[in-house]
Amino acid sequence: MDQDLLRRIPSVDSLLARPAQQELIAHHPRDLVVRAVRAALADLRETLGRAPSEDHLSPTAIDSAVQAKLAARLAPSLVPVINATGVVLHTNLGRAPLSSAALGAIRETCEGYSNLEFDLVEGRRGSRHTHLEDLFVEHTGAEASLVVNNNAAAVLLILATLGAGREVIVSRGEIIEIGGSFRLPDVMAAGGARLVEVGTTNRTRLADYEAAIGPETAMLFKAHRSNYAIVGFTAEPTRAELVELGRRHRLPVVEDLGAGSLTDLASLGIDEAVSVARPIREGVDLLCFSGDKLLGGPQCGVILGRATLLADLRRHPLYRALRVDKMTTAALEATVREVHEGRAAESLPVLRAIASDQTELHARAERLAARIAALGHEGLEVGLAHGHSKVGGGSLPQTELPTWRVVLRVAGLSAAELDRRLRASRPAVVSLVGSGAVQWDLRTIGEEDHEALTEALAGALG
Numbered sequence: 001m002d003q004d005l006l007r008r009i010p011s012v013d014s015l016l017a018r019p020a021q022q023e024l025i026a027h028h029p030r031d032l033v034v035r036a037v038r039a040a041l042a043d044l045r046e047t048l049g050r051a052p053s054e055d056h057l058s059p060t061a062i063d064s065a066v067q068a069k070l071a072a073r074l075a076p077s078l079v080p081v082i083n084a085t086g087v088v089l090h091t092n093l094g095r096a097p098l099s100s101a102a103l104g105a106i107r108e109t110c111e112g113y114s115n116l117e118f119d120l121v122e123g124r125r126g127s128r129h130t131h132l133e134d135l136f137v138e139h140t141g142a143e144a145s146l147v148v149n150n151n152a153a154a155v156l157l158i159l160a161t162l163g164a165g166r167e168v169i170v171s172r173g174e175i176i177e178i179g180g181s182f183r184l185p186d187v188m189a190a191g192g193a194r195l196v197e198v199g200t201t202n203r204t205r206l207a208d209y210e211a212a213i214g215p216e217t218a219m220l221f222k223a224h225r226s227n228y229a230i231v232g233f234t235a236e237p238t239r240a241e242l243v244e245l246g247r248r249h250r251l252p253v254v255e256d257l258g259a260g261s262l263t264d265l266a267s268l269g270i271d272e273a274v275s276v277a278r279p280i281r282e283g284v285d286l287l288c289f290s291g292d293k294l295l296g297g298p299q300c301g302v303i304l305g306r307a308t309l310l311a312d313l314r315r316h317p318l319y320r321a322l323r324v325d326k327m328t329t330a331a332l333e334a335t336v337r338e339v340h341e342g343r344a345a346e347s348l349p350v351l352r353a354i355a356s357d358q359t360e361l362h363a364r365a366e367r368l369a370a371r372i373a374a375l376g377h378e379g380l381e382v383g384l385a386h387g388h389s390k391v392g393g394g395s396l397p398q399t400e401l402p403t404w405r406v407v408l409r410v411a412g413l414s415a416a417e418l419d420r421r422l423r424a425s426r427p428a429v430v431s432l433v434g435s436g437a438v439q440w441d442l443r444t445i446g447e448e449d450h451e452a453l454t455e456a457l458a459g460a461l462g
């Protein structure tokens with residue numbers, strides 16, 4: 001290491017005294033500038049150790065390093081992303097994008113005060129359930145509803161309220177694990193309920209449930225196999241049979257649907273097993289599902305079912321800890337209104353993405369590819385490829401939606417490096433990487449994203 005070069009590294013104080021840093025201090029808290037200076041100096045020491053050279057000590061180089069460090073600290077951490085993966089409900093990318101209606105409702109009701117828990121007719125304290133109750137009741141035929149922080153919270157609240165210290169019967173084929181450490185046996189334990197597994201992985205009969213019922217039984221619990229499928233030699237009782245068994249033994253039948261849909265998605269090739277109305281119609285006592293999966297709204301967990309059971313849930317101390325805030329309430333009410341008033345297919349981004357057909361996706365891919373080709377970058381190869389998109393969010397593992405992708409290859413630049421540079425741009429672009437190319441699935445890319453994508457690519461190509 002060159003001791004002479006190291007000795008010439010400026011001190012923090014001398015750097016702060018320079019005009020460039022004084023200018024920064026005039027506009028930002030001094031503390032932040034000092035930290036940026038320290039970080040830039042640490043980098044400089046490291047650089048000189050690796051590659052000793054006078055050039056690194058130039059005052060302007062150091063000033064711009066300080067400025068870059070400060071800019072990095074001031075930039076928000078949560079930033080918009082263009083989801084080019086084609087996974088519609090991408091849990092790592094925030095699941096369901098919100099509709100304009102939901103965003104408008106948040107702004108309108110949260111910028112000032114709202115009647116979140118105030119009865120405007122009576123002029124006294126009201127309840128935050130009223131905003132959604134009538135909508136859910138009318139739309140699904142359920143007696144009552146309750147909304148909590150997410151579907152995991154819904155399952156936990158149900159188990160803690162109805163199952164604590166007692167037994168909950170579940171088929172072995174439905175002992176689910178959802179990503180992010182949601183394992184049914186652990187949630188059972190957290191709720192204080194004892195899990196009683198019946199049947200085998202691939203076959204469970206009604207008689208298995210019946211044989212397990214005893215004085216300690218609190219409920220029959222059905223979980224949707226959201227992220228896996230059991231195929232081949234299989235058997236399970238129908239929902240109607242399970243409901244009838246519950247009635248006979250005066251036990252509630254509870255179903256965790258995972259991704260519940262308030263609209264009929266059968267015409268889009270989506271399994272009708274996700275319909276919320278159907279289990280209610282078939283007599284399930286409590287049903288819960290996520291607000292930010294196929295419903296296309298904010299993160300929350302919706303519980304529908306018998307009024308008496310929901311009243312019990314509301315009285316449990318955990319409910320106070322799991323209930324949703326005004327932003328979620330506003331966004332959820334607006335989302336459900338879009339569905340209820342028949343506008344969901346056009347206005348909810350999740351449903352729009354799922355409904356995009358191949359002809360439309362191909363046309364959009366051609367438009368985006370033409371725009372990219374117009375960059376005229378030497379060495380950039382743009383093509384189209386057919387592929388399959390996923391619904392994602394741990395829902396519908398077997399549903400693959402045919403789609404079109406724009407495929408990008410750059411001479412002298414690996415796909416991994418191009419992908420890294422695209423992630424560093426703002427808005428960030430998250431792509432698929434495969435077959436030595438960066439691939440963009442048009443299903444999750446809006447027409448309004450084409451310009452930003454083209455700019456991100458131009459930036460990444462330098």
Ligand SMILES: *Cc1c(COP(=O)(O)O)cnc(C)c1O
Nearest residue numbers: 150151152178224226258259290
């Ligand atoms: C997704 C899912 C959950 C967890 O829902 P969150 O809203 O993410 O908490 C629980 N159960 C099933 C069956 C699911 O699919």
